[in-house]
Amino acid sequence: MFQPAGTAEIIRSHQKDDSFLNSLRTTVAELAQRIAGPRIWIQWRRTLDVCADVIYLLLTTCSDLQTVGEEYVNIILTDSTLRFLPSKWRRATMTVLQVCVPYILQSSLLKLENLLQTSTSINLTPAAREVILNLLPLVRKTVSVIHRCHLAMFYIHGVFYHIAKRLTGIHYIQYMTKERSEGSMRPFQILGILSFLQLVSSLLLHLGYLVVALHNGKNSRLPSETNSFVEADTSGTNIPASEKCPLCLGRRHQSTLTPCGHLYCWKCIHEWCVTKQECPLCRDQFPVNRLIALQNFDPVEVR
Template sequence: MPFHQAGAAEILRSVQKDESFLSHLKSSIAKIVQRSSGTRTWLNIHQYSDVICELAYYSLTTLCLRQTLGEEYTGIIQVDHNRRRLPTQFERTVMVILQCFGPKVLQIGLKKFENSVRVGCFSTYLRPELKTFILQQIPTLQYSLTLVHRIHLAIFYFSSGFYHISKRMTGIKYVLIREWLGDNAASQSFRMLGIVLFLHIMLTLSYAAYTNFFVKPKSDDKKTVSSCYVDSRKQCPLCLEERCHSSVTPCGHLFCWQCIHESLQTLQQCPLCRHHVLPSQVVPLLNYD
């Protein structure tokens, strides 16, 4: 008798449980490194801590053909796209590599490309007009990656298939091994959430198209002209504008003072690396360019 496909509720609970364990693992490693080697050492390696923790966690679970703690908690198990067998070792390895390294590789690749266009090898071969045009399109490319993730999430809410893009690319699905743990009543609510997210994406794209093609910036409005491109080194990851009153978190990430404090009112974690952060730990940087 075939198992039933896991719903969005079970998959989300599993992901949240895994993220709570990973967050605890990362915070424990941060405390060990800071107490043994100092905060400076931790700031030098903290950008790689997420990848290291995730790779260790999934290597001891998924790659060993075991359930993660979240999957065991919700009673779901990974299967292939036909739901007839367990994923092969190759499929699981590719999925873990994409999930652990994919976002970081894209982020580093875009940053290296931007630096190459600005001051690197490409800058000497590009005309100034073309160089400016490419630099202006980089924020759009970065936002396009965010948009792809939102569309993927909306599809998940609507069809309850793949929560992670890495699982969609490798065709790894989830089935319930204890059907009595399934929450069928929540499927309709998740479909409504998917529809709302799709509408939000369409409205965002429509507004962006309207402002780009129909609203012409005034020639004397320097702020509007300069806002077409923001140097990524001066950009706030939350508002995507040039940082105002730059502030640093204990994990070393820079934000606008107002943006990071508004974010910490909802969740006391760094929006980039999920390191535990209290509002009192955010330090404003004076005379910082």
């Protein structure tokens, strides 16, 4: 008989999909590196990851097929009646919401931040600029809080793993030979409650931090969860060669030394090493733990 899928099965299916997607992303990255070279790849790597995700969902969910993870635990997508497959439109909307929207949001926030920090052509007073720059980490924080709330709710109710599935009302059912025992959900409910408690306590801590900062009269920026690493800062052609990263062609952030003596951004070389453990310039092979992050090396960044 068919029943709503259990929390454990949904989690296991997404873990399986994630590991499959990771290998797909790595393959796409390797292909891009071979065809277009490391510089182009490092500029487009996030877009390529999104393309890999979209292709995967187009070939599975949008083509009336199960994903690898869904097949692995034998669960099927349905609409809210739990009787019919979700319509094609609904599945397409879910794909866009799940893969494209977070990417667009993240990259527009990053672009806006870069623009406000570097461009002088925008008609904004320095005060307004500062206010928007202070608001950006708050937007990121809010998004991450929504995500964590949603995950805690998933652990408690065990229906929608992704926000996209909640918004489009896409459920999972599973074929079972016998009735599921009631107790099987309990560990996840405890996890959900613990996640909520952790979220509330971290928010309270953050609030306390803000109050103290305001009390001290400091105009302190909220600590941002996502790194403010300036991505692909290729617009600046006036960066001295000694401060340029050969991968992103922008100003080097957190300079990192390879055993062969080449310098890169920490982020750039680290991401490069995920697929290939060699120097992009001289092809010298080395294990990732030989990378040395240079402390007090970069010139102090003006923010």
